[in-house]
Amino acid sequence: MIEFHPLVKQLLDGELTLADLPPELRRQGEAALRLLAAVDREPVTLPPAVDARVMAAVRRRAAAPPPSFWRRLVEPREVRFRLRPWTLAPVLAAAAVLVLLLGRPAPQPSATPTTVRFVLFAPQAQQVAVAGTFNQWDPAVAPLVRTGAAGVWAVTLTLPAGQHQYAFIVDGARWVLDPAAPAVDDGFGSGRRNSVLAL
């Protein structure tokens, strides 16, 4: 393999001209250019069979019916983009927002559910229910039933781990705190409170 001086290589790459080379390298430069010209001018001949195969493929494609919608959809094709670099900034910003929104940790699934027995002593009541954050405050979902003891109403529910607020509803209208549980302000004023339960 012929090893050329770096300046001669620059000449071959078109970065310099012969006149740019120092006198002692000009002969090497001329030789290199002659060699390159010889290689460039070497005629390339393809076998006739290749030529025929290529032309046959071109004619087949030209005569073929247009591809179906599905084929156009799934067939690999080259797609070229021409873009100005500054347009990438808003796209990257939008992508970052998407990643932040989608990558936000989801609420953790509740751990083992816990069985809780709600009990209320309401001897005058005709019906009692319990409503809270665990049943969307729906008084119809969890009615209490009378137990053997006079005036004692109870229901057993399976609740997910977490902090729950609730109250009893007596006779469909009166909201009553659980006397066996702590309570917090319910935020609606007039000293109203909810019972709380941490599981």
Place this chain on the structure above:
Amino acid sequence: MKTLFVGLLLAIGAMPVAAQQDVGARLAGRVPPEVATLVQQLAADAAARGLPVDPLVQKAIEGGAKGIPADRVASAVRGVAAQLTAAAAALRQGGLTPPDTDAIAAGAFALNAGLSGAQIAQLVRPGASAPGAAVTLRVAGTLTALGVPATETVALVSGTIEAGESPAELLTLPARVQAALAHGATPAQAAAGLARAAAARANAPGQNRPKNPHHP
């Protein structure tokens, strides 16, 4: 290129709309329309800031179920939104970045129960909250709701965690305080007694204490 850009923008815009539709569906027929609109706005804002949405919806539904007038329901929902914001700030101050929605909801509950933002930050600081911020704050809030003064609540919960108690044992603290109340103790006395017992366990020889960078 333009299509791609527009598609991304549409995708971003569509998510809050989907969340709003979900909130709207949960509130439909359960609260007055003006309350539903307000909650949807507050929920979209909360979701954009990484705050939980469910407590807002729950408060509105609760108001509807209790037959509370619309203006008071709206006020209560705004109050919950403010508590969620304050809880998230307290959790960040305590070193939770970013705080998860479960912990924020528990922090808002603890604020409502009577703890301060600084006390919440103290309870969740790195190494102090081995059972997890949400469980710690739920227990602390429940103790405060039982009438235990906030300072004693923080001391009891922190001491119990430092004694190496499991989350399940931590969750029994309110019941243990209630048992002491049933025997005639005040909430502060009950908490102080349990805190002393936790400290004794923490100092017992051979006690396998959790690593705590604040108490090497």
